[in-house]
Amino acid sequence: MATQPQPGRSPDRRMAPVAESMAGPEVDLRVVLLTRDQDRLLVALTGREPGEASAHAIGLPRGRPEIGQVLDDTARGVARRATGLAEQYLEQLYTMSVDQSTRGSWKIVVGYMALLSSGPDRVPGVTGRWSDVNGLPAISRIDRSVIDYAVLRLRAKLGYTNIGRYLLPQTFTLRELQSVYETILGQPLDKRNFRRRMLATGILVQTDGQRRDGSHRPAALYQFQAEEDRTTYLTPTWTDSDDTRRSAG
């Protein structure tokens, strides 16, 4: 097996550090912040407001990690700056290198998805520009790909996790929960089957509250069981940390 250079590993490197001269590309972290509004799935975009003249193009909120910062923390910061709110769910998507040879540079783009619940306490739209994922303005191809991929992943995870909870307020009606599924999947679902399936999971608890919003029977309010997180992260448990400690197996 060919031995590759292992920078930072051999002792001589430590004596003549070259980290600065060999420093790598810019790290460009982009967050797809999703929330729900009625039957629409909205994504947060930064940039000039419609009609406003600005040098900044419209696109996903971005950030650059501080030195040594855990990437999830960078993503949380980006989400908070973009919306003024704390996201309910965060997940890394994908990383790619982007060659910007026309500009004489390249960078590493790390995509993230974040979910933000709607609800009375969290009204999106005041601090930023939200756009329906099915009607995006002109954005970069990469931003579009990241958004498409986020929606794809969200859709897939809906099938085997309860990730949908992060798009709802703490209490909600079963109809609202169904709407989340229908919005993301893009197709109507059978009411009776949906309710049976959801209740069968056992992670829903009916509260004694009700919602009345029309001249019809009020709907029962439900919650997700506090710490039943069946999001099955399937996300590594890596603690970003020094890479020198060794462990035997």
Added chain:
Amino acid sequence: MATQPQPGRSPDRRMAPVAESMAGPEVDLRVVLLTRDQDRLLVALTGREPGEASAHAIGLPRGRPEIGQVLDDTARGVARRATGLAEQYLEQLYTMSVDQSTRGSWKIVVGYMALLSSGPDRVPGVTGRWSDVNGLPAISRIDRSVIDYAVLRLRAKLGYTNIGRYLLPQTFTLRELQSVYETILGQPLDKRNFRRRMLATGILVQTDGQRRDGSHRPAALYQFQAEEDRTTYLTPTWTDSDDTRRSAG
């Protein structure tokens, strides 16, 4: 929504490029190269051979992307250098930042998984050191996490894709296919149910070949249908490219 600095976007930046002075962390790509040998799942490790003195510690094969290089290509290069063979399957796993403040640097670690078929033409072990994933030597904590995560993901994908094919030679017996599943899942499977399930997918074709390797009935040889790749990548279709072009929705 707070506007963040968008380096490389505003015109003034283009006039006074700062890419060099703001250059980021080293990008450190690590590949978990997996293959199968009998009933063991093996991972390729680089470093000194047992008993050999060397400054290089044992760990996953690594590489650093060329400027603007597509990360998948970097990973392929790492796999080829480490084994002398072309991998059959490649998938990006996860990215994290690693603070090496003790060494005054930080880096971005991108994990990859690659699968290598066993078989007469591809005997692993000649060019490198292969280690059973259930009996790893002392390696860095990060390498261990990446390996654990790769196995976790492989196990999960076995359930809803035909990813197992990339660990087998072109023709194989149903018993071998079952062994792949049992090895990765770590539990025995019922022969009849397994065969029925596999054949029901319709992506297996029986060849007219047979394998006889003992004083018992020979086994029929099968192939996967040429271009039925049900690996369901669920991987973005991003073409790493210039990030300036815009597309309207």
Added chain:
DNA sequence: TCAAAAGTGTTTGACTTACACCCATGA
């Protein structure tokens, strides 16, 4: 003829789908 692995069906329970009506409420 024996040992050893290949190959083969059926039954059961669980889950998914399709489908239509009554209930509670405010106007």
Added chain:
DNA sequence: TCATGGGTGTAAGTCAAACACTTTTGA
């Protein structure tokens, strides 16, 4: 009393799991 959405049950089909014996071969 009527319009509106909330709420409920059943039958059919599909899928997964458990389970044991016969077949073919080389020694």
